[in-house]
Each structure stands twice: as structure tokens, then as C-alpha cells.
Amino acid sequence: ETGVTQSPTHLIKTRGQQVTLRCSSQSGHNTVSWYQQALGQGPQFIFQYYREEENGRGNFPPRFSGLQFPNYSSELNVNALELDDSALYLCASSQARGSGNTIYFGEGSWLTVV
Amino acid sequence: AQSVTQLGSHVSVSEGALVLLRCNYSSSVPPYLFWYVQYPNQGLQLLLKYTTGATLVKGINGFEAEFKKSETSFHLTKPSAHMSDAAEYFCAGLNAGGTSYGKLTFGQGTILTVHP
Numbered sequence: 304e305t306g307v308t309q310s311p312t313h314l315i316k317t318r319g320q321q322v323t324l325r326c327s328s329q330s331g332h333n334t335v336s337w338y339q340q341a342l343g344q345g346p347q348f349i350f351q352y353y354r355e356e357e358n359g360r361g362n363f364p365p366r367f368s369g370l371q372f373p374n375y376s377s378e379l380n381v382n383a384l385e386l387d388d389s390a391l392y393l394c395a396s397s398q399a400r401g402s403g404n405t406i407y408f409g410e411g412s413w414l415t416v417v
Numbered sequence: 418a419q420s421v422t423q424l425g426s427h428v429s430v431s432e433g434a435l436v437l438l439r440c441n442y443s444s445s446v447p448p449y450l451f452w453y454v455q456y457p458n459q460g461l462q463l464l465l466k467y468t469t470g471a472t473l474v475k476g477i478n479g480f481e482a483e484f485k486k487s488e489t490s491f492h493l494t495k496p497s498a499h500m501s502d503a504a505e506y507f508c509a510g511l512n513a514g515g516t517s518y519g520k521l522t523f524g525q526g527t528i529l530t531v532h533p
Contacts, residue, residue, distance in 0.1 A: 305460075334519065345507055345523035346461070359520055393460060395521070406451070406511070406521065408461040 306330065307409035309394050315415045316384050324379040324412045326394030332407075335377040337369060338393040340411070346393055352377055381414075389416045419444040421510050423524035431532050436480075436495040438527045440508030443489060448510040450491045451521070452482055455505045464506075467491060478502070503531045 306329035316322050328335050334353045338346035348361035352371035366382040375396075381388055391411045398404045424439040442448060449468045453461040465476025472484040482493045491508060508524040 305462075336519070336521070338521070345509075345525050346521070348520045348522070351519050353519070361520065395461075405463060405466065407463070408453070410460040 305407035305409065307394055307396050307407050309392075309409035309412050311412060312410065313413045313415075315417060318384055318386060318416055320384050321380065321382045322384060322414060324381075324392050324394075324414070326377045326379070326396075326409060328375045328377065328394075328396030329407055332396035332398050333375050334397045334399060335371055335375065336395045336397075336406075337377070337379045338395065339363070340391040340393060341387075342390070349379070384416045386416050389414060419448060419510050419512055419522050421508050421522050421524040423506075423508050423527050425527055426525060427528045427530065429530040429532065430498045432500055433497050436493070436498045436502065436529065438493040438506050438508075438529065440482075440491045440493065440524060441489050442491060442508075442510045444510065444512075448512060450482075450484060451509045451511065452476065452480070452491075452493050453507045453509060455507065455526075457504075461507065464493070498529075498531045500531050500533070503529055505529070 308327045310325045336351040337349040340346040349363050351359040355371045368380045371377045393411045394409045395406050397406045420443045422441045451466045452464040464480050465474045467474045467484045475481045480495045505526045505528045507526050509521045512520050
């Protein structure tokens with residue numbers, strides 16, 4: 304039990320649709336990151352939020368966007384879904400960015416695009 | 418840019434045998450290093466981490482890893498494998514500076530199979 308909760312756990316969307324994934328970070332954690340894990344691969348960094356501002360982004364197109372709220376929970380939004388967006392989306396939280404503090408992951412949201 | 422390489426996408430051992438999962442990192446700045454385990458259809462669970470100080474790090478479930486700067490390695494070991502250790506293992510490095518500040522870079526993963 305990491306204290307990081309994600310919803311929904313599974314969902315199926317049609318190509319071209321939009322999806323919102325949600326993450327509740329561990330209490331006291333002000334940094335949230337999102338990762339995409341395609342089948343058979345390691346997680347890939349999408350972006351990170353620190354105190355409600357995006358402060359790092361991986362090699363993902365602008366149709367991947369996010370938000371962090373005052374309570375440090377976060378959303379990942381993906382527009383114009385493509386088949387290759389099918390993956391496990393992982394949320395991770397930590398107490399402070401880049402400090403080597405333990406980074407805790409949620410169970411993930413499985414997205415299937417058909 | 419930092420990269421993490423895991424040697425061997427699949428490792429198979431017998432129950433009771435030594436487990437050795439290899440990880441090498443490439444970075445101009447010594448990173449913080451982590452090992453995570455992922456069981457089927459689950460998220461990532463932290464096994465252990467290296468930040469500073471002692472280079473031999475002990476984690477949960479009897480795993481340990483040694484940070485060797487001269488070899489840029491952070492291999493994961495366990496003296497005696499259990500059936501319950503069967504899972505996928507990921508080595509990751511955390512950038513503590515530069516434009517990738519706070520980003521975890523993962524290796525491709527190693528699937529560990531344990532035979533009775």
C-alpha cells in the first residue's frame with residue numbers, strides 16, 4: 304500500500320476520443336509525475352508537477368496534458384487518442400522533486416484504445 | 418542525458434539459487450538509483466534505493482544492491498530465490514539536476530522466472 308490511488312483502473316476508449324485519468328498522491332507529497340508503460344517496456348516519463356506547475360516533460364506530444372490541484376492530486380488528459388496510446392499509465396508521488404526521496408507509484412490505469 | 422541499461426530481458430533461476438539482475442547507468446552526474454518490482458497487472462513497488470552514503474543497500478524481501486561508481490553499476494542480488502520472487506524488475510535512475518530534474522529513467526526491465 305503506497306498511498307497513491309489512481310482511477311479508473313481500466314477503461315476502453317475509441318480512437319479520436321479524449322480521456323482523463325486521475326491520481327490522488329500520498330499525504331504530504333507535493334510532487335506528482337506521470338509515466339506511460341507500454342506492454343513489454345519500461346515506464347516512460349510523461350511530465351511532472353510540482354506545487355501545481357509543470358516543471359518537466361518527456362518526449363510526448365502536446366495532446367498529453369495535465370493538472371495538479373491545490374491538494375496536490377493530479378489529472379492526466381489525453382486528446383485525440385491513438386491506438387499507440389494503449390498502455391498502463393502510472394502516477395508517482397514524492398515529498399520533493401529530485402531529492403532522492405522515495406517515489407511511490409499507484410497501481411496504474413489500464414487504457415485500451417480501439 | 419542519463420540512460421539505464423538492464424542486461425538480460427529474462428533471467429531464470431531455480432528456487433534457492435542466487436538471483437543476480439544487472440543494471441548499468443550512464444550519467445555525467447552520479448544519480449539516485451532505484452530498483453522496483455512489478456507483479457503481473459500491478460503497479461511498481463520499491464525494493465530499494467541508493468542516494469548517498471553506504472554503497473551496499475538493503476531492501477525488502479531479502480534483496481540488496483551495490484552501487485559501484487567505477488563500474489557505473491547497480492546490480493540487484495538475493496542469496497536465495499523464492500517462488501514468490503517471480504516478477505518483472507526495473508532499475509531506474511533519478512536526475513537530480515539539469516533540465517530533466519526529478520525524472521525517473523527506467524531500464525527495459527528483467528523478467529525473473531523461478532523454477533521449483
